[in-house]
Amino acid sequence: MERKIIVTGDNSKTLLIPDLDETYHSKHGALNEARHVFIRHGLAEIKKEQVNIFELGFGTGLNLLVTMEYLSNHPIQVNYSSIEKYPLPFSIIKEMGYDELIDSSFSKTYLDAHESAWEEEVALTEQLTLLKQEGDIKSALMENSKFDLILFDAFGPRVQPDLWSVDILFKMYSSLKLDGRLVTYCAQGQFKRNLKAAGFKVYNVPGPPGKREMTIGLK
Numbered sequence: 001m002e003r004k005i006i007v008t009g010d011n012s013k014t015l016l017i018p019d020l021d022e023t024y025h026s027k028h029g030a031l032n033e034a035r036h037v038f039i040r041h042g043l044a045e046i047k048k049e050q051v052n053i054f055e056l057g058f059g060t061g062l063n064l065l066v067t068m069e070y071l072s073n074h075p076i077q078v079n080y081s082s083i084e085k086y087p088l089p090f091s092i093i094k095e096m097g098y099d100e101l102i103d104s105s106f107s108k109t110y111l112d113a114h115e116s117a118w119e120e121e122v123a124l125t126e127q128l129t130l131l132k133q134e135g136d137i138k139s140a141l142m143e144n145s146k147f148d149l150i151l152f153d154a155f156g157p158r159v160q161p162d163l164w165s166v167d168i169l170f171k172m173y174s175s176l177k178l179d180g181r182l183v184t185y186c187a188q189g190q191f192k193r194n195l196k197a198a199g200f201k202v203y204n205v206p207g208p209p210g211k212r213e214m215t216i217g218l219k
Contacts, residue, residue, distance in 0.1 A: 028210025
């Protein structure tokens with residue numbers, strides 16, 4: 001699968017898949033999108049000393065990076081789990097330059113995360129553990145009532161409609177604790193109807209730059 005590195009609206013980079021006309025992050029600003037969707041409306045809303053996060057789509061690790069940034073100013077513990085069907089080569093990760101994107105103090109931890117073993121929980125810092133799984137969410141086993149927060153960061157419904165189905169969203173719902181939340185950049189009408197069918201209470205909030213809305217699902 002061909003991938004091209006492009007510069008987005010906030011000068012951070014993302015990957016474009018020309019054959020699908022799909023990017024890994026917003027063309028209007030990859031870093032701003034991650035901070036807005038997954039931190040401001042995600043992690044920052046979880047008022048606990050220990051937070052279990054599940055991310056669908058590890059990709060470039062940008063959401064993990066902004067989680068590191070958040071933890072540098074908040075004394076909480078995060079257990080971060082992610083599943084990725086198509087892991088990126090480390091050579092692409094280096095070309096993206098995310099290790100120097102925010103603060104050089106995160107560089108080693110961010111690169112260690114990408115070089116860490118799959119299927120093993122590793123302690124990246126005193127505040128952050130990471131479990132990466134290589135596989136397909138459709139066949140993955142997920143523990144019920146485990147997660148406080150789900151970062152739903154799959155490619156959009158136009159490209160991967162099966163990942164935005166009621167069946168997958170019910171799997172997400174079941175894996176959340178009571179009062180847990182799912183956050184995503186997507187605001188498609190059918191997706192929101194599927195969220196409701198899976199049991200979520202659905203809320204629209206303003207999206208990141210270039211996007212009018214994003215979606216929150218609460219259990």
